[in-house]
Amino acid sequence: MMRAAVITGAGGGLGRAIARRLHANGFSLHLTDLDLGSAEELKEELGGEIIASRLDVRTEAGCREAAERTVAEFGSLDIWINNAGILSTGNSWELDEEQRRMIIEVNAIGTINGTLAALEQMRRVDRGQIINVISLAGLVAAPGEVVYAASKHAALAFTLGTLFDLRRAGISRINLSAICPDGIWTPMIEDRLSDPSAAGSFSGHLLTPEEVAEGVKGLIDRPRPLLTMPRSRGLTLRLLAALPRAGVRLTPLIMRDAERRQRRYKRLIESGDWPGRRN
Numbered sequence: 054m055m056r057a058a059v060i061t062g063a064g065g066g067l068g069r070a071i072a073r074r075l076h077a078n079g080f081s082l083h084l085t086d087l088d089l090g091s092a093e094e095l096k097e098e099l100g101g102e103i104i105a106s107r108l109d110v111r112t113e114a115g116c117r118e119a120a121e122r123t124v125a126e127f128g129s130l131d132i133w134i135n136n137a138g139i140l141s142t143g144n145s146w147e148l149d150e151e152q153r154r155m156i157i158e159v160n161a162i163g164t165i166n167g168t169l170a171a172l173e174q175m176r177r178v179d180r181g182q183i184i185n186v187i188s189l190a191g192l193v194a195a196p197g198e199v200v201y202a203a204s205k206h207a208a209l210a211f212t213l214g215t216l217f218d219l220r221r222a223g224i225s226r227i228n229l230s231a232i233c234p235d236g237i238w239t240p241m242i243e244d245r246l247s248d249p250s251a252a253g254s255f256s257g258h259l260l261t262p263e264e265v266a267e268g269v270k271g272l273i274d275r276p277r278p279l280l281t282m283p284r285s286r287g288l289t290l291r292l293l294a295a296l297p298r299a300g301v302r303l304t305p306l307i308m309r310d311a312e313r314r315q316r317r318y319k320r321l322i323e324s325g326d327w328p329g330r331r332n
Contacts, residue, residue: 055079055081055127056080056129056131056132057127057129057131057132058075058082058131058132058133059083060075060082060083060085061085061108061134061136061163062110062136063082063084063085063091063092063136064087064095065088065239065240067136067262067266068084068136068137069095070262070265070266071134071136071262071266071269072099073099073266074263075132075270080132081101081102081103082102082104083104083105083123085105085119089105089107092105092107093105102127104123104126106119110137110162110163110166111158111163111166115166116167116170120170120173123174130171130174131181132183132184133171133181133184134184135163135167135185136186137159137163138163139155139156139160139241140156140198140242141201142197142198142201142245142248142250143197143250145200152200157200160201160207161204161207161211164185164212167183168211168215176224179224179226181226181228182228182229182273182276183212183228184229184231184273185231186234186269187208187231187233188205189233189286189290190202190205190253191205191206191209192294193290193291196253196304196307197308198253198254209233209279212229212231213229213278216228216229216278228276230277231278231279231280232265232268232280234268235282235283236253236255236257236260237259237260238259239262242254242255246315246318246319252311252315253311255311255314256307256310256311257286259318260282268282
């Protein structure tokens with residue numbers, strides 16, 4: 054029997070890349086997105102055992118319905134990938150209440166809702182895997198993207214904490230993984246090449262969606278609690294997070310370097326001299 058996977062935010066960017074990667078490996082797919090049209094478009098592109106549905110991850114009932122439909126259509130729910138996310142930039146005091154609430158609800162509560170909906174089905178059969186797309190911003194405070202980073206910290210803590218709870222309860226055949234990639238060239242940051250508050254997203258190694266999708270597939274093959282991409286960048290940021298006084302002092306220097314890298318990526322992308330721009 055083919056394994057069945059749910060992908061949230063499947064209609065664009067990283068979600069599409071993950072869907073294409075899993076489809077190439079023979080997975081049955083349930084593509085969910087707030088924009089049903091984009092999910093259905095991808096369904097038509099890929100063909101095969103695929104269903105598409107509209108999902109607002111902020112609603113617990115919607116996530117539970119998506120999980121139940123997957124089991125009803127395919128006979129199992131083997132993989133759930135919480136990918137849906139949003140980003141707003143600016144100093145923490147510049148985002149209004151609606152923006153702050155939306156970021157927390159989509160990135161943190163949406164991850165919680167999806168995880169618990171998947172667990173409800175997986176615990177019945179004592180097997181399955183949940184992969185939560187976090188971000189390196191979930192490991193360290195991110196100037197200019199503070200509320201986004203806060204939401205990702207919450208999502209990471211919930212992911213690892215739930216894995217600990219499963220093991221504490223003696224459940225060993227259900228795995229949870231967090232993948233924390235560096236900045237990804239997706240529509241979420243496409244219009245932020247000139248936004249100094251988004252410089253942190255360009256401060257390291259800008260990844261393509263296909264590279265991160267390959268990381269997701271790697272976690273399916275070899276589950277582990279946490280994967281950072283690139284791994285060396287994750288180690289550096291965790292060290293910085295462990296030394297907050299040093300981080301405060303170094304922030305102006307770090308952000309100047311980030312803005313320099315952002316300008317470099319802008320030149321490369323606008324000239325077409327970067328692989329991710331041509332894909």
